[in-house]
Amino acid sequence: MKKTLILLITTFLSIHVYAQRGSYGNDFFGHLEFNSIDGRYKATMVKNFFNGLEFSDNANNSVEFDEKYLGRHYPGIMSDNPGKSTLFRKLVRRMYREQGYKVKHSVDIFNKEIVEDNRGYKSESGRDIFGHDYFEEQGRDGALSIKRNVHGDLEYKWNNYSASIGKDVFGKWNFSDNEGNEIQFNANSWNKMIQRFGSERDILWFLIDKIIDNNDQEYQDNYDF
Structure with a gap:
């Protein structure tokens, strides 16, 4: 029983690590992209029209950060390529097991910080x-x-x-x-x-x-x- 449990844990960890293995780089337009070794998982992160960042993948997940939110939590990230790469890698590790998850991070005109997803979660902070x-x-x-x-x-x-x-x-x-x-x-x-x-x-x-x-x-x- 103990050996079986160890085998199951080892197998799970191997799958977990393998799923995150792949190549990071930039596509033709300079956007960050990730492709898993087995070709099943692909993700990109791009600068949107409103100077924010948008992460998306082929599992129908998306993570959005508006310009004000980035300025508050990731100052200078739009001109910091290593910083953007670090954030992108974190999102890949977080999202590769998800399916159809969408979350948006923003700061509104009243400087309220809002995080809201498509699964009923919403947070708000401010003064x-x-x-x-x-x-x-x-x-x-x-x-x-x-x-x-x-x-x-x-x-x-x-x-x-x-x-x-x-x-x-x-x-x-x-x-x-x-x-x-x-x-x-x-x-x-x-x-x-x-x-x-x-x-x-x-x-x-x-x-x-x-x-x-x-x-x-x-x-x-x-x-x-």
Whole structure:
């Protein structure tokens, strides 16, 4: 049984690696292209009419990046041939097992960053009218958001679960959620959390992931690291 399992894993990995083997280069028009060794998979990436990049392949997959999105996440890539080649290779590795998957990355006129695909996923991030960063997404696992609420606290929502972190009138930072979990930080503890994670948002992610999901019990303590 063990030998059979090892054989199956080895076979899968061999297929996985082989499918990505092939030749990278440029076509007659200078567009990036990939052709697998067995000739079954072909992909290209081209500059579109709006100065964005479009990846497509013969499995009916496509990935689009508009000009603003590229400027934000891949500055200078349009004149950086090695940078474009690196992105193209990543897309080949990501998409060669897909079929009919289409996704678009864009930044709209309000500077909202939007990622949307043809399988029901959509995310949006940007700044609200008060200048606070926010993130929202919706997909197979439901709806998720992280943004400032009316009290100025950073709030996380995922379907029926919600949690927030913010400073009270006494200057202490507090975490709480709708399942009755609470954590209060004294100044020393909070400073250590900031040094460790870098931002209020990352602290909130950590508390939700490590404390709520993994331990699944009530917390009420002065946290100290």
